Amino acid sequence: MSASRSAWMLNPEGSGAGDDVGAELTRSLDKSEVLNKLNMFYKRKEMQRLGAENGLDAHLFHQAFVSFRKYILESQSLSADVHIILNDICCGAGHVDDLFPFFLNHAKQIFPMLDCMDDLRKISDLRWPPNWYPEARAIQRKIVFHAGPTNSGKTYHAIQRYLSAKSGIYCGPLKLLAHEIFRKCNDANVPCDLVTGEERVCVDPEGKQAAHVACTIEMCSVNIPCEVAVIDEIQMIRDPARGWAWTRALLGIPATEIHICGEDAAINFITELMYTTGEEVEVRNYKRLTPVTVLDYALESLNNLRPGDCIVCFSKADIYSVSRQIEAQGLECAVIYGSLPPGTKLAQAKKFNDPDDPCKILVATDAIGMGLNLSIKRIIFNSLVKPSISEKGEKEMQAITTSQALQISGRAGRFSSVFKEGEVTTMHWDDLRLLKEILNRPVDPIQAAGLHPTAEQIELFAYHLPDATLSNLIDIFVSLSQVDGLYFVCNIDDFKFVADMIQHIPLNLRARYVFCTAPINRKQPFVCTSLLKFARQFSRNKPLTSDWLCKHTKWPFTPPGNIRELVHLESVHDVFDLYLWLSYRFMDMFLDIDKITLLGKRLKLTTGY
Incomplete structure (x- = not known):
């Protein structure tokens, strides 16, 4: 029987001189039998473990196996050594594990990074983030955690220390908050610059940098020393998309004093995180300055609205629908949602807060949860379901968390507003019981802080993998990255x-x-x-x-x-x-x-x- 009829062969090196040798030395191979042996190889835990040791996680191992199986089954010719090994396995003279060297060689052809895996693992080792910031580690920083609910004065006390310092940086989650501190600082005759992703304002007419700066958290410098840093809304360190910015600020700002503001649920985690830097955390607890009452009745109808009401919606479509219904009643309403420009949000807030303006109803998303001082008497949840993105990147509809419910409810009856007591209810009776349940649950404690690969790390990856796309480089980085239990890689x-x-x-x-x-x-x-x-x-x-x-x-x-x-x-x-x-x-x-x-x-x- 000729070799061409008895075997299918492939020489990956491209030479054909020895292609028929395997078939001449062994019997013909049955494809169904070979497929069975390949599937046995794939299911072997030992092979998966060896693959992982050589850089093939479960995803890459599967991809490599699919390609290897296709190479074996669909090639017109196989190299002699592969043919002989397969024959021995099919005859019982060999073991499926003997395929691993050939499988790994094939995997390296389709995944070039396997040849430089040790270097790539070192680059993507994220287990010691505190070591990334030598300027901060070179000083003994004082860490003060101002903990409490909304409207408890925690941020106020941190800002007072910031204003009294010779130099300082304020890091907030929103442009609105950065603008507010920028204005407050300069109104107090403390020269302060503003830095956001889209804006730079230098108060010195000659462009000299002020000793104080108010910025969005992503824009904070970890290279410029200062006396006091304020990091606002620290609980966002667990945010799946932006958490890395809080981690970077907390670990990296070289300030003599770091003043952190946030929920009680973050205290234990931040204390543990600071233990890894050798820094102790002083906790200052605050209680809400004004009471908030959950009402025993729902609004039921927009006809029952009264001045100082804020209807909270979780979609732009609901915002438009509710605001149009209110206007149809001959009432004016202010509208605030996340994608509105910051200046427009401030204008709408000013319109709602102005005692001489007839606009006394507000329709808003949870964008009011941070960054705006509003004179709200009653918060009304239009619904308790909010769209979110799952770990798989899929859109889901879920009930709001206790943290979100508390943050939004806390906007009612703020100490600085005309209403000294706040009220909370829902639009529909069916939601009111659920709201009370949500508000009575304990806030989930923070478990981990976000990280994100830097441009420098990706450039080092690109040096080793010059033909990979940026998207592939990111994928490989995340698949190889090592983090300890205190951290996670952001979405x-x-x-x-x-x-x-x-x-x-x-x-x-x-x-x-x-x-x-x-x-x-x-x-x-x-x-x-x-x-x-x-x-x-x-x-x-x-x-x-x-x-x-x-x-x-x-x-x-x-x-x-x-x-x-x-x-x-x-x-x-x-x-x-x-x-x-x-x-x-x-x-x-x-x-x-x-x-x-x-x-x-x-x-x-x-x-x-």
């Missing part, structure tokens, strides 16, 4: 979404990484398309001017006539913000900061909010 889906979207555009790795970290909502097609065009123009080394952006966005605009037009103008505002965000990273290419800032202000007037 990278948004990063990968942008990486895949701009992969075809020729950019150097550092620029590509920066574009991928741009804060965009991937549910907004116009914003995503704009980012793509920004990257393409950047790659051609063509400056992005205000004229170019106006042409892209079809400026100027008329006031929106319906909800769809309003939503589009919000997207346009986000594109302007995206331009400003990129301008501070690529100042030589995004040239017209002042002009785009002015256009953004004019756009706010156009929206009518």
Whole structure:
């Protein structure tokens, strides 16, 4: 029987001289029998363990096996050594484990990183984050945790220490909070600069940096020493997307005193985390300054609204529906939700708070939970179900957590407002019992802090894997990363979404990484398309001017006539913000900061909010 009829062979090296040797030395192989032996190999725990030791986690092991099986079963010719090993296994003279060297060799051809696995593991070792910040480790920092519920004065006391210091940095979760501290500081005759992703304000007319700065948490410096740092809303250290920023600030800011503000549920975890840096935590507890009562009745109808009411919705569609129903009754209402520009939120808050303004009803999302001082008498939950993203990246509808419910409820009857007592209820009777149950549950303690791969770490990966895409580099990094029980790697889906979207555009790795970290909502097609065009123009080394952006966005605009037009103008505002965000990273290419800032202000007037 000829070799071509008795065996199928493949020589991965491409030489055909010895292809028939295996068939000449052994019997013909039955494909169904070989498939059975390959499946036995795949199911062997020992083989999976060996694969893991050589860099093949469960996902990569499966991918490598599928490719290896295809190579064995679909090749017209096999190398002699593979053919002989398979024959021995099928005859009972060998064991399926004998295939492992050939399997591993095949895996290295499709996963080149396996040859430099030791180096890659060292780069992605995230077990000792405190060691990443030598400036902070070089000083003995005093850690003060101001713990308490909303409206307890915890942030107030931390800010008082910040104002009295010779130098300081405030780190907040929102641009609104950074703006508030910036104004408060300068109103107290303490010169303070403002730094957010899209904005830089230097109070010194000559551009000299002030001793105090108010910033969004992602923008804090871990290289500039100061006397006092305030890290607000520390419980967000567990946020699946942004938690890394709180971890970086807490471990890395080289301040003599670190003042942390947040929920009681974070105390034990922060204390344990600081133990790894050799720093003790002083806890200062605060109680709420004004009472909040959960009512025994639901609102039932918008006809029962009264001045000082705030209806909380968890979708933009509900926001629009409820606000239109209120306006149909001849009442004015202010509207606040997350994607509104910060200036618009402040304007709506001012409208609602103004005692001389007839607008005394507020419709809002949980965006009011942080960052706005509002004169609310009664919080009314329109529903208790909020959309969320699961660990698999899938959209889910879940009841709000106790932490979220407390944060939102706590906006009623704030100490600084005209209402000294607050009330909380629901729109529907069916929700009221559940709300009481949620509010009475203990807040889940924080278990871990977020981390995120840095540009430098990804560049080192790219050095070893020059042909890998940025999305693949991130995937490999996360699969190999080692973290201890105090940390987790933050969700990278948004990063990968942008990486895949701009992969075809020729950019150097550092620029590509920066574009991928741009804060965009991937549910907004116009914003995503704009980012793509920004990257393409950047790659051609063509400056992005205000004229170019106006042409892209079809400026100027008329006031929106319906909800769809309003939503589009919000997207346009986000594109302007995206331009400003990129301008501070690529100042030589995004040239017209002042002009785009002015256009953004004019756009706010156009929206009518």
